[in-house]
Amino acid sequence: MLLHLFSSVVVSLSSLVDLLTNPRDSVSSTSDSCHLSPDPSPLLCPTSTSEDAALVEPPAARRKMGSLAFLFLVLLPLSFPGFIHQSVLLVSGDVDLIQNTCKSTKYYDLCISSLKSDPTSLKADTRGLATIMVGIGMVNATGTYSYLSSQLLSTANDTLMKKVLKECADKYLFAKEAFQASLHELSSEHFDYAYMHVTAAADYPNACQHGFKRYPGLVYLSELARREEELKHLCDVALGIIDLLDW
Structure with missing residues (x-):
């Protein structure tokens, strides 16, 4: 059970790293659909504003957050070795x-x-x-x-x-x-x-x-x-x- 939990954490953190380092990929499909739609919905395809642009993090900040998440991913199994060795020891x-x-x-x-x-x-x-x-x-x-x-x-x-x-x-x-x-x-x-x-x-x-x-x-x-x-x-x-x- 512990090994399964650890695997789930790894998958979740991997997704987080990908999201932080490549945030534009997560919205690319939605953006493409909005451009191709003859009558885009304002709820699904809101118009970007200068305020929205101001909220977008610069690339350097994204890289920093991605690095921190990756570091956490590496250190987690070292901090809890029982997660990895539980089944083997059993x-x-x-x-x-x-x-x-x-x-x-x-x-x-x-x-x-x-x-x-x-x-x-x-x-x-x-x-x-x-x-x-x-x-x-x-x-x-x-x-x-x-x-x-x-x-x-x-x-x-x-x-x-x-x-x-x-x-x-x-x-x-x-x-x-x-x-x-x-x-x-x-x-x-x-x-x-x-x-x-x-x-x-x-x-x-x-x-x-x-x-x-x-x-x-x-x-x-x-x-x-x-x-x-x-x-x-x-x-x-x-x-x-x-x-x-x-x-």
Whole structure:
């Protein structure tokens, strides 16, 4: 807002400088219209008098006023450097907050890349960063649920695999709901409950893996193992940020 205000002041002062140094330009169009009109209006095209001529400033005075206005235009940003640097400092400060916050988590790089993927992170406080991270976890759990649902369709003839995949899909759906509950608690500033729900979301994939282990003939899908690890890491990052909140 301050930068926008400063820009408006610069434009206004620039116009003032132009008006002071070239006053005749501002009335040239009106004067031309009056000369070309067959019946000029006395209101729009008044007849100049000797008194009007006396009021016209000499060129030297106009140049002096123009120079003063230009000097003011130059000195203004030097007197109020905050106008120019406001937005830069704001972004820099928010980047520092993200970096310092991520240093408190188990997976710094994952934290940085995840938060930077959301443009609102640059304007967020610590609770806002926790909210963004929990939201990313919810999207991840939803994606795995969709993946498992598609796998169910491709294993329609394998009753045992279909059963286990259905159990896994249910667990990731529960994880998604746990993230949703955590978001609600964060908005209500019930940070202990928000932490608890993320912990639950991280635990649901374990039940999926155990489902495969119950049947020795089934192989735990490598893609599912990758997704499980990714979700757990996201949960660890979210928990690390929630830990920083005052609760």
